[in-house]
Amino acid sequence: ASEGKDGASAAENTPPQLPQGKQGERSSVFYSAGQFFFEYLVVVSLKKMPDGHYEPKITYQFPKRENLLKGQKEEEERLLQAIPLFCFPDGNNWAPITEFTSETFSFVLTNVDGSRKIGYCRRLLPSGRGVRLPEVFCIISCLGCFGLFSKILDEVEKRRQISMAVIYPFMQGLRESPFPAPGKTVTIKSFIPESGTELIELTRPVDAHLEHVEFQALLQRLSPHLILHIFASAMLERRLIFLAEELSVLSQCIHAVAALLYPFTWAHTYIPVLPECLLDTVCCPTPFMVGIQMRHLQRVLEQPMEEALIVDLCEGKIIRAVGDEEEILPGKLQNEMLISLNRHNNNNNVHTSEQVNALVSEAFVQFFVRLVGHYGSHIKWGRSGSGSFQERAFCKAIASKSCRRLLKKFVKTNMFSLFIEEAEKSRIPQEGNG
Missing domain, CATH: 3.30.450.200 (Longin module)
Structure with a gap:
């Protein structure tokens, strides 16, 4: 932290x-x-x-x-x-x-x-x-x-x-x-x-x-395609830097990105508005999600940092990327989410803020249901009521090669480990969703 x-x-x-x-x-x-x-x-x-x-x-x-x-x-x-x-x-x-x-x-x-x-x-x-x-x-x-x-x-x-x-x-x-x-x-x-x-x-x-979230802030500034690149990077717990001049834009957009991960929670450094005196946070080798005012862009780019995704919220573009963002999400699931996001984007003026929040969140929750919804049927329950997660069987249960490739990376993240730890303690096996 x-x-x-x-x-x-x-x-x-x-x-x-x-x-x-x-x-x-x-x-x-x-x-x-x-x-x-x-x-x-x-x-x-x-x-x-x-x-x-x-x-x-x-x-x-x-x-x-x-x-x-x-x-x-x-x-x-x-x-x-x-x-x-x-x-x-x-x-x-x-x-x-x-x-x-x-x-x-x-x-x-x-x-x-x-x-x-x-x-x-x-x-x-x-x-x-x-x-x-x-x-x-x-x-x-x-x-x-x-x-x-x-x-x-x-x-x-x-x-x-x-x-x-x-x-x-x-x-x-x-x-x-x-x-x-x-x-x-x-x-x-x-x-x-x-x-x-x-x-x-x-x-x-x-x-x-969804209480702390305003997905419209993201949809107004970034294309659905870029939102999915950011989501994929966050899902794999990479380093993410967001740039904007207004503090309100930074805090709204970063809270929205973190909310896309629901029901998982970003478990690393998370500073929606990074104070100027803490700019060297971007040199951390561990994952982080931070917001920085645009006036500090040059200083940020000069820092000796590891690979990171740097997003310009003013221009709606990626300034620096790892390079594989397009390949992280399975093609079929990515296309389904793009269709869903484009639909909400086009209806931005029709839906209320709450409706946009619910519709966008549902698209990402469904993505996780498709990818990991079967986790409950891969927790072995002992007589004492404690569970033990069967990771290999869980990954093998997915037929799609591209989904399996992503799943093998996702199960190694902190957010998935914490989620499964909670599930193993819950004593009530969740119904698998296939």
Whole structure:
């Protein structure tokens, strides 16, 4: 895992949860209802240093936590030290400005114990006259639901234009509300001076595994053909670098690529928005998926890195490839997925974002069902209830040579191993899907 400052890691590396019951239901705490919406709201502002450059610092924190145990205090300090770096990942090249289009992006921090937190960020220019510096409102939560938190940040931004004091009662009300179950809505009452009391409805998507995802962001920037090349590279756990200027584009597209792997989980270094001071991450010999601002392209290309797939999200093209991306996926399955992606691409304006998410996800889930859906019938169950996966028989059971060739590589990946480990512990043999 790639470590952020002071032990807060920016890699997303929790093991996958096996789908249980309906597709999309996962037992991970990451998706559970009833807990707090968020842990902290922090404001990160740019402070001028003696040498003239600006450095991001936390200038507001809610709630202030008292009476923490020593271990909790240390964890909080690590978290609060890492946050500013990821709120202003583009370094210290700032100067006061008069205009700035607010942007929304997110980052993932993984703690030493493997638990993960998401930072949902809105970078904006405070209201006022004359030149001023942008600031970032960052909500730290264990819950993955980008659309929901974007709506919360809309409300925070609206209140910021009135006064910081108006943000506090809204966030307090949110903190006292339980996180809704999938498909359910929670209503927050909030008073705004001169507007009166507002009712804000926050609805959680029905399908939990698509909560943090916006596949349209990928379809708008990359051809279906390139998306499949990227998917194939991610499936074989290669090194992937995505370039764009906007932080929101980087975080949306990288979350979408990781979601294409469902029900498997990317288990390596995962930094949707890589801070400038961590650019040497691209020299790692291990797999990674990172997003880097386009202004750093030359520096990235000059790094002594191993083979990697480098994707330009601005131009919708591959800058550097390993060279075999076209041959990784079996031809027949690749064509089926291309037809499916092209259909959704052409209907982009007809379908809602949720419909596009469901349709695209289904195409990739079906690919995995065709390739590995028979895994359950190749787990030998002992009397104690523990299972033992029969890898050779599993690979041999596939008739197609091209599918078998891919399968032999895929079974060696970390994501497949973690998936099978969970299956071997589940004690309930899954039905083979042929």
